[in-house]
Amino acid sequence: MSEEPTPPGSAPTTLEAAVSGIEVLIFDELDPGMSLPSEGELATALGVSRLTVREALKVLAARGLVALSKGRRPRVLEPDSSVFSGHFTATMRRDPGALLEFLDVREALEVQAVTLAARHASRSALQAAQSALDGMADAAADLSTPAEVARYHRCDVAFHEALALASGNRVLVFLLEGLRESLRHSFERGLEGNVLRGRSVQDVLATHRAVLAKVRARDARGAADAMRECLRDARNDLRAALDPTNRARR
Numbered sequence: 039m040s041e042e043p044t045p046p047g048s049a050p051t052t053l054e055a056a057v058s059g060i061e062v063l064i065f066d067e068l069d070p071g072m073s074l075p076s077e078g079e080l081a082t083a084l085g086v087s088r089l090t091v092r093e094a095l096k097v098l099a100a101r102g103l104v105a106l107s108k109g110r111r112p113r114v115l116e117p118d119s120s121v122f123s124g125h126f127t128a129t130m131r132r133d134p135g136a137l138l139e140f141l142d143v144r145e146a147l148e149v150q151a152v153t154l155a156a157r158h159a160s161r162s163a164l165q166a167a168q169s170a171l172d173g174m175a176d177a178a179a180d181l182s183t184p185a186e187v188a189r190y191h192r193c194d195v196a197f198h199e200a201l202a203l204a205s206g207n208r209v210l211v212f213l214l215e216g217l218r219e220s221l222r223h224s225f226e227r228g229l230e231g232n233v234l235r236g237r238s239v240q241d242v243l244a245t246h247r248a249v250l251a252k253v254r255a256r257d258a259r260g261a262a263d264a265m266r267e268c269l270r271d272a273r274n275d276l277r278a279a280l281d282p283t284n285r286a287r288r
Contacts, residue, residue: 052086056094059084064103064114073111074104117212130223137224137276144221145269147213148198152249152265154205156258163204167250170197174246178239190239191225197246201253228272231279245271 060080074080077095081088095112098104104112130136155163173193177186195218202214214221232242245268252261 052090053093053097056080056084056086056090057097060091060094060098061103064098068114070114070116072114074114076111130220134227134280137227137280138273140220140224141269141273141276144217144224144272145266147210147217148201148269149262149265151202151205151207151210151214152253152261153258154207154210155201156253156256156261158206159204159253163200164250164254167197167200167204167253170194170200171243171246171250174239175243178243181239187229191222191229194225194246195221201249204253224272224276227279228275231275231277234278234281235275237275241271 060074063074068074074095075083077088077091080091084091095104095106099106099112102117103115105115106112130140170193174190174197177190177193181187181190198221199211199214199218202210205211229239232239245264249261249264249268252264
C-alpha cells in the first residue's frame, strides 16, 4: 500500500496518525531487535482499528523500520540504508543522465568526508583506505577479465567508504554505505568514459592517491581540493560515457 501525501494545512489521515504513533514508540521506547506490542495492543493505544495498525506496520516495514513475520510480533530493525539506496539505484537505471546529478550529491558528501578525515582519521582508518587503494592498483594491472574489473570497482567503493569512516561522522558513513550500489554503477560508467577520453586507470589512481596523501598529511583544505579534482575527472568521464556520439562509435 502506498501513502498518499497530506496536503499542507490539512489534518493527518487515520493511517498517517497510526504510522506516526508507532514511529514514536520505535524511536523513543524500543531498541533494535525488540518486539512491538501486538496489533490489538497498538490499536487500543492509538485508538484505531487493527486493520489500520496492520497497514501502518506495512508502511513502516517498507521504510525499513520494522520486520514483519507471520505469526510473530513486528521487530524493530537496525537503521538500514537499503530503501534509500534502492531509490538512487532505480533513478539512475531509468535515467542515465541522473549520474551527473548524483555527482553533485557525492561532492557535497565526500568533500566534507575528507575534510573531516584529515582532522580525525585514526591510523587504522587510514590503513583501510590504503588497503582499498592497493586493491584498486592490483586489479588495474589487468582489467582484461570481468572478475578483475569487478574487483577494481569493489575496491574503489571501499576506498570512498573508508574515507567516510575515517571522518568519524556516523551519518556520512550511513549515507555513503547507502550509496554503495550507486557508486559502483557510477564507477562502471566512468571507466567507459575514461577509455573514450584516451585516459587510463592510472590517471584515476593518481587522483585517489592525491586525496589520501592530503588526508595523511592532515591537510583538510588540500584534501577537499584533491577530492574536488577527483570528482571533476569523474564528471568528465561520465559525460564522455553518456555522449550519444561516443556511444554510436562503440
